[in-house]
Amino acid sequence: MSENIRSKVALVKCDSYEQDKVDAAVRKAVEILGGLEEIDITKESRLVLKPNLLAKNPPEKACTTHPAVFAAVGKLLQDEGYTNLKYGDSPGNPVIKPEKIADECGLKTVADELGIPFGSFEEGVEIEFPEGRVADKFVICKEVVEADGIINVCKMKTHQLERITGAVKNTFGCVFGINKASSHARFSTAETFAKMIGDLNNLVRPKLHVMDGIVAMEGNGPQNGTPKQMGVILVSTDPVAIDGLFCHLVDLKPELVPTNVAAMEQGVGTYKDIIVITEDGEITPQEAAEKYGDKDFNVQRGKEYKGxxxxxxxxxxxxxxxxxxxxxxxxxxxxxxxxxxxxxxxxxxxxxxxxxxxxxxxxxxxxxxxxxxxxxxxxxxxxxxxxxxxxx
Ligand code: SF4
Ligand code: SF4
The missing domain is CATH 3.30.70.20 (Alpha-Beta Plaits)
Structure with a gap:
């Protein structure tokens, strides 16, 4: 992806997790973005829905992707004829079974209702990645390796190392179990870690990103922050653009987020040239921030001490x-x-x-x-x- 690319992010208001409202918001966001036909997947594609399942927490804690958003994405795909679906994530604690965390977070119930099974996230496959900027290999969860495409159903949250975690960082759960910890040790600064995440995005390349920004997490994220009503669903094929818009909405300069900077440099997407598509037409990220943002959102806005x-x-x-x-x-x-x-x-x-x-x-x-x-x-x-x- 070149520096000149313009990326579209659909933004649809959604003020609660009532299933009907979330279904309508996700459907509308995908529609105004251009529809699923715009995405490089066939009806037969083996797709993996990748929510944020960081740790066992009830949905109201706003730590994990809300079951209603997950269900809305699953239903939309199924209604449009994409029926070869699985889901999963490799959570932060390698000791706990991933599916158990899905259960505790409320996702397993809705996934079972939709007939979407949990995929193979308890087995890793080593993948060489010689084109990586900083990481030349990854151990990736088997289900991700075998999939034709990933649908990233991420959560809008703060993060202490990277300031925010959204679409770009959510791919880290594709890395198998304990290997996530060794990645942290190997790429220990915010910048090197972000470059590794950029490489991972280039390897995994999810087809679509749906961000649960209905109730976000501010403050001491990504697990113990405070739920914050933001009232939006964001959808894009560009994870950097979706995270860039998240930054605008919370009055954080996108260039202060290492994952934005690294992922853009590494050709994953752009946070600089975003077109926001709403039900009322196209607006700029600045206009979106005015209309839908919250300047009081508690996130680290101080500069890094470089200059x-x-x-x-x-x-x-x-x-x-x-x-x-x-x-x-x-x-x-x-x-x-x-x-x-x-x-x-x-x-x-x-x-x-x-x-x-x-x-x-x-x-x-x-x-x-x-x-x-x-x-x-x-x-x-x-x-x-x-x-x-x-x-x-
Ligand atoms: S290295 Fe320090 S910050 Fe990282 S997990 Fe260990 S104690 Fe915590
Ligand atoms: S700091 Fe937290 S994780 Fe560590 S022992 Fe105490 S409660 Fe457990």
Missing amino acids: QLQAVRFLVPFLQKKPVVKESKCIGCGICVDSCPVEGKAIHVDGTAHYDYDKCIKCYCCQEMCPEDAITVKKSLLARIADRKWRV
Whole structure:
């Protein structure tokens, strides 16, 4: 995809998860985007619906793709004659069976009703990817490897490493089990991790992206943030454009999101030239932000300390955010330890969880996977001052 490409994102208002409303919104969004005929899939295609199933949480926590959105996409595909469907995701905690998480998140019930089986996400296949910018191989879930196409049914959420997680980052669940943790260890900065995600998008290349932005997650995402009514369904064939529009809607500059930047550089899509298609016609992302956005959405908007502070590199360690345990909330379950990708672990449990900051690579997997909202990511005083000074 060249830098000159213009990408379309359909935006349809939807103020609740009432199934009829969600069905109508998803159907309308796909229709105004040009219909399923525009997508490179045949009726016989073996398709995998890929929701966000990060961890077991009820739908109202806004951590995972809402069952109503998943059902709307499944029904639309089936009604249009795409009946060779499976679904699945490889969640963050490799110890728990993926289908069990689908059950806890309410997706299994609707998938069973629709007759869409859970695919093979408990087996991985090593795939060489010599054209990758930073990753030359991946271990991908078998179902994804065998599919003709992925339908990415993602969630609008905040993320501590990448600021947001939407369509681009949701492909990470195509990576099999424990290999996700080793990817975090190997690509430990936000930028290198984003480049790996860019490579993964070029490998997996979902055919369509449907974003559940009816109730998004703000603040301490991607698991323990606060549900936030945004009232939109977004649909696009370009994951970077859909994430770019998400940024506009929450008053975050798209170029501050490493996954946007890397994926655009790597030809996955564009966050720069987006046409927003609504039921009332085409508008710009800025107009969409005015009409449908929320400037108070709680997301990290401070600049990374690259420009002005490059000259004072010795300050950088003092500017880094770090994960912190709230002991009063910690139940000592050890999930954070399981999810830490560092050899020998940078966190241990001794009644409650404790960090070894000398080892910690600041990947925030522990924060992402803690089920008790016991881990937050804190900025130092210097970082907070720098944020205020260079805030965008
Ligand atoms: S910090 Fe969270 S994940 Fe870690 S032991 Fe405590 S409750 Fe469990
Ligand atoms: S302790 Fe947490 S942030 Fe640090 S390396 Fe381990 S998982 Fe990543």
